[in-house]
C-alpha cells in the first residue's frame with residue numbers, strides 16, 4: 296500500500312481548530328504536524344474537516360431488504376412476522392451487507408457491527424457472502440451472527456397464561472458447532488474482519504447458550520454483542536423469568552465485560568448502571584429505532600454520568616429505514632435535552648463525535664487500533680467537505696456536522712490506510728451495480744404476508760395493558 300500525505304486538513308483541538316498534515320505509511324498514522332516533508336500520494340485537504348471514523352455499533356445488514364416495509368408497530372409485533380420478510384437468499388445477504396457498508400461509509404463510519412441474521416442451515420454460505428461484501432467495500436466489520444435457542448413466543452412475558460410453543464429448531468451445542476467453524480474460517484483481524492459472538496438477547500436465549508457464548512468469546516478474544524432491554528416487554532420478562540434485572544442476570548452468568556456491547560439498553564434501572572460501569576460494558580444507543588418502534592428513550596445521560604461507555608448505532612433497516620450514522624448521532628445527541636432540564640448535563644457536539652468514534656472503538660475492543668487521530672493507530676478517518684452548502688456558513692464545523700443536516704458531505708475515507716472514498720465517490724465498488732442489485736432482487740421477492748401477528752397480538756395487548 297502506497298504512502299499518503301494529507302495536506303492542510305482542519306482538525307478539532309482542545310481550544311478550537313488547527314490545520315495540520317497527516318502522513319500515512321503502511322496503513323498507519325505515522326505523523327501529525329503542519330508542513331510535513333511527507334512522502335507518497337499527496338491529498339489536498341484544504342477546506343476539509345478531518346475526523347476519526349465512527350462505528351455503526353448496531354445494525355442487521357440483511358434488513359436492508361425490509362426498508363420501508365414494516366408497518367408502524369412495536370418490536371414484538373413486527374418481529375412476529377419479521378422472518379417472513381427477511382432476506383434469506385445468499386445474494387440478498389451479500390447486497391444487504393454492501394448496502395449497509397456503503398451507507399455507513401458515506402455517513403462517516405469506518406467500522407460496522409453487523410448483528411447478522413443467518414438463514415438456518417445456510418450459516419457458512421451466508422457469512423461468507425457478508426465477509427466478501429465488507430472486504431469489497433473496504434470497511435472494517437465486526438460480524439456477530441444472531442444466535443438464539445428459544446422460540447419467538449418464549450421471548451414474550453407470559454402473564455397468567457403461558458403461550459404454547461414448539462422448541463427452537465437448533466439447540467446450543469449445534470449452534471456452538473457452526474459458530475466455531477465460522478471463527479476458524481472467517482475471523483481475520485489483519486484484514487479488518489472480526490467475528491463476534493451475538494446471542495440475540497436474553498429473551499431468546501437459554502442460560503446455557505449465554506454462558507457458552509461468553510466462554511467462546513474468552514477462548515478466542517471475540518467481541519460479545521446482544522440486544523438488551525430494548526422494550527418494556529423485555530423488562531417485564533426479565534422480572535418474570537429471573538426475578539432480578541436482566542443486567543444483574545447477565546453479570547451473574549459472566550456475560551458482561553470490556554468486550555461487551557449492549558444494543559438499546561432502554562429499560563435500564565439505576566442499579567444496572569453501576570454494573571455496566573464496573574464491568575466496562577458498552578451501551579449502543581439506537582435513538583431512531585427506539586423512536587420508530589416506540590421502545591422508549593434510553594437513559595444515556597445517566598449512563599454517561601455513571602461512567603458507562605456509550606456508542607451509536609443505526610439498528611437494522613427494518614426498524615430504522617435509513618442507515619445514516621450522522622442522523623443517528625444528531626438525534627441521539629439532542630434527544631436527551633428532554634430528559635434532563637439541567638443543560639450542563641447535555642451532550643455536546645464534540646462529546647457526540649467522541650462517543651461515535653472512540654466510544655465505538657472501545658466497545659468493539661479496538662481502542663488501540665482506531666477511534667482517534669493518534670500516531671501509531673491505523674489510518675481510519677474521514678474528510679468532510681466544508682464547501683458543501685450544508686456545511687456553510689463556516690461557523691463551528693463539528694457543531695454544524697452534528698446539529699445540522701449534512702448532505703453528502705463525506706469527501707474521502709480511509710480504512711487501515713486504504714482510500715475507499717475520494718471526492719464523494721466510492722472507489723471500491725460501482726454504485727450502479729448496487730442499484731441494479733437492489734432493484735432486481737427486490738422485484739423477485741414474494742409479497743409480504745403478515746400472519747403470525749394475528750396470533751400474538753391479543754396476548755401482547757393483554758400483557759401490555761392496552762385493552
Ligand SMILES: [Zn+2]
Nearest residue numbers: 522558610611
Ligand atoms: Zn437490533
